[in-house]
Amino acid sequence: MSRGLLRSWRVPAFAPAVFPERPDGREGNVLDRLLAGLLGRWAQCTSRFRQRQLRRIAGRVEALAEELERLESEELRQRAAAVRLALLRDGLLDAHVVTCFALIREVTGRLLGKRHYLVQLMGGYALLQGMLAEMQTGEGKTLTALLPAVTVALAGVPVHVITVNAYLATRDANELAAVYGFFGLRVGLLVPEMDAADRTRAYDCEVTYCVNKDLVFDYLRDRLRYQRGLGGERALLREWLAGKPAGADGESLLRGLFYAIVDEADSVLIDEARTPLIISRDVADPYGRTLYEEALSVAASLDLGEHFQVRVRERSVELLPAGRAAITECAAGRGGLWAFPLAREELVEQGLSALYLFDRDRDYLITDGKVQIIDEYTGRVMADRSWERGLHQMIEVKEGLPLSDRRDTVARITYQRFFRRYLRAAGMTGTATEVAAEMRIVYGLDVLRIPPNRPVVRAFLGHRVFLDSERRWASVVERAAEMRAAGRALLIGTRSVKASELVSARLDAAGLEHVVLNARQDVSEAEIVRHAGQSGRITVATNMAGRGTDIVLSPEVRAAGGLHVILSEYHEAARIDRQLFGRAGRQGDPGSCEALAALDDELFTSHAPRWQSLLRRHFSSYEVLPDAAGSFLRHLAQSAAERQHSHMRRQTVIADLRAEKALAFAGTGE
Template sequence: MSEALLLRLRPRDLASGRPYAERDERTPAWHDEFALGLWHGWVRPALRPLDIAGAGARKVVRLARALEVEMAALDEQQLRQRAALLRHAMRRSRFGVDAVAAFFALVREVAGRVLGKRHYDSQLHAGWLLLHGSLAEMATGEGKTFAATLPVCAAALVGLPVHVVTVNDYLAARDAEAMAPLYAFFGLRCGAIVHELTRAQRREVYAGDIAYCSNKELTFDYLRDRTALGDRASPLHRALAEGGGMSDNPATVLRGLTFALVDEADSVFIDEARTPLILSASLPPGARGALVDWALAFARGLQPARDFDLEPAQPRVRLNDTGRAAVEAALDSAAAPPDVGLRACTEAVTQALAALWLYRRDQQYVVVDGKVQIVDESTGRVMADRAWERGLHQMIEAKEGLVLSGERVTLARITYQRFFRRYLRLAGMTGTATEVAAEIGRVYGLPVARVPLHRPSLALRARPRCLPDADARWAAVLASVQAQAQQQGRPVLVGTRTVQSSEHLSALLAAAGIEHVVLNAKHDRVEAEVIARAGGSGVVTVATNMAGRGTDIALGEGVAGRGGLHVILTEFHDSARIDRQLFGRAARQGDPGSGEAIVALDDELFRLHAPLLSALLQRLLAGREPHAALLWLLRRAAQSSAESRHRAARAASLKQDRRLAAMLSFSGRGE
């Protein structure tokens, strides 16, 4: 571990009894969490106009700019020699301003020669913030991926194993390949962790200086390490087992949780924090198949309100007294599954009701190659090898008439909230973090700092429209696509919330004779090809949230003169951050671009999270479009309610995960 990093850590910060370096996890007292929330939610935003955090970053930019001529005069051998000197200077000064500024100037010069592009001043600004453990909010299109190479090079050069965390395998492989020549100049080995790699291949990648990986793959590798070690989790047991020849291969693939730089940090830290990551093993279907079939058939005969209560906003379903009595009575019939008790039958029926009433095909999941694949709403992508727990996944498979997979038993589990807190040094970057700065500060201890724009934004935003119903909304979307793409020759990106909506719009476009391409969880294999063409003149792309993060749509020839990319949002999401991500695809880095929201008054967001206000407006407006102020009020009420529910779910998930971890620790089973 780097001496510079050790000097920043107190002995009690280091986890004892762990196979490699990671921060000790202590549950903060309630008053500490309250103080952190107060500081990050109220005090820091009040101090933001003073931009105290940016003072060091501005000095780094100024000093680096002054060294440009000097660095440009050095040949490659001299640049490498200067990097070696700065490596020691950064370690001695604990990443001090002067040493980091000189090193950033050197990296900028090397990048210009090796990659053919140089870091902007705004990227140097972000690099300083990231190196010192902040969450940098950079506007979409400002080059977060390239900015990350500055702190990554600095940290890896002084000896810290660096994990650059992205939201999917595609981005991890793409970024690692693109930036590898820059790292190689400094003698740093870089690789990417993707789903297909074996344990041995993963160990080799992690053994390098820099590993690009998705948050899911990284966390599961950590859980597999903990599971593989078992009773040999302590350094002493591990050394005895491996040093004594008891194990042909090391049990772990990771080298420790030293430094993580998380891209699209709000997606990882917030949107995906509600659901714990569970490492599980599949059991043969066995007798479970009979229980699933019985529960599904029985649940189809139950009626909402009479036998069970639906809470779609949670989402949750609960059997009432009548429903529980019906289940109990059914156990006495000949059709009841054998050797199954009342509790197991009640839980199975509840899961069957959820599968029938709460989980819909092409919304929460898709069926691909005869398998149910979960779709992440925040990213629009399929979550490979993920399954709902407690039999829900098998219920959905049975509902779709598929072969049942084996029931899963939990081997290890952890939430992102607990996992990323274990890193000795953590940083993040995203285009949308201000709305959740308080929660990120309270849970992860990361301050959120905004990075100035490289060029002034030329984005144009039309007044949002709210049509009476979905049919009127789709008609308005078709008219806008025709006006922008066919009449003006501009590329158009239409964002939908679900796979089902994207396919419905695709059918309407085809009927209208409008050529287009669709990008959703069913077509993720052609993502790179679709994105590469999306900026061409007159190209129409219909996409779920897959196009909302980590994608850079380059404008085709002559497109900038026509106004650039036009983005149409067809339904507001639970979080305004996700809406901002979609609009951020247009007008990137000073390019022209525009966006508009065309939604419907009967959208799911309004119906579930602002039902009274939505119903009132439908009655009062009688088919007319609401005034912009009324739409703002409706959207604000619905998204605030949805985000409040999600925030409570994340807090409950973290609390439950800590409680289970404490129970397992007490029993000696580890994670």
């Protein structure tokens, strides 16, 4: 890394020399978090000023276009070599960055037939400055990320471009490889099935495209191999001085955490940050199936409200005094773990969780006789994940499946703690304004909204909250028939596999041909989304956030009014609703959207139950809540859910710090 670049990025002098990363700072107190939140909101207030700064930089880049267009390819290569030397020598000075962006723009136009728009140049410079750029769906975030990735890599700094799934990582790496190659840069690609040697080679490239979970797990594996602290770093240094190549013993090895560009940043840094990433090992279950069957039987005998409470918002159960007494009575005469109060209560709590909190086709699928967890934010199956502390085995017994081995935690880390360790991190997403304060508090990232390249002409047809689900689904089917008759393309968004299949059954009954995209069709999702813009096409999909494939409208659909999006149930975060609506009206295309929800949806029953009951009684003779009442209930419930999730993310970090100390005491850990 060049000295000039180090100066411009203000890398702390105490960053580890062998494995460059930022030290994991302490968790701030209430005052620290309040101040950081105010700074995040202040960044929103000054966004117009920052946009003008970015527009000036982008204008300087565009001013070089005519000159570069006249150059032959060899002359362009010479200019690229010259700017590389300048970046290595001086760091990220604006003059060098402007020239580099202009060269990237010209090369991309020649090799890919795509030339960066002014707003993409603005977004690229924001990423270079370590900001989170909010760019609307369809604004070309892939090409935007190319600008800072090439620039930073030419300055001698390894770059990680982090996406949410292997399809996007592969697509972007392959599509942009020619541009990177023109500048003499190697592109590495990390996908889950790669072996250790291939992973090491991918990390050794100047730019590496990877999936967020794979990257963090590789980091944890490296930290297990080289325990943090002086002894581990000395061992690593001795190997390097002895000429032993990285990964020579078959283990992957990151060169450090230098610069990260996170695509779909709100999904990675906010939505998925409620759960730590854990490396575990399989261990034979010493208790066997009988213990879990007994625990489930005891849990099923308890009465809700009398023996226990279910806190759906926190995804937890709480035993009441009567419940503890009932468990003690059931445990009488039984040996093993039943003889210990804390152990038997935890067993029964896990049994209650399996029965009351985790539903088939919402939280998990049964595939090939195995429980596979569904990612609640993307709707995808996480085949390699399992629940901790016997919950996974409890659900297997509940479903009558063979028992898998229990897993012991070896190392763990949260996304919050991991991404704070990059010397510089940046991100892109279509929706981040709502979480701007938290992005600043947790990651030190300022959110900056980048204007669209073309005005958005998407028509919003309003929100409707029906008194019950039956009327909502009838309205969805009715609207689907209207859109097909009009020659429009239709996307119906649902929150779960179960809901998507319920809609599918309703559409079948109405004789409306359609395609379903949920965790069962994970493999073919890109193909399904790509054809969702055809005339008369109806696509029913679970959460569309982060799917990353453009819905290309046919000429007939564009002429008929574009894609229409129906949100059939509100999400717990308003920005996820915006993500779904953003599938329509991309890049100036025509389109429309509407929300058709129901008063008995999970969002309202979990996060605003009293107001839900009050409105149901007050408007019992209505079919649809008045607009003002529906909007009020939605805002109230989503605000409560977002506060709760923010608190859970905070508690996840605190729990992770405690767990790390426990693991370190046991001789393992990060």
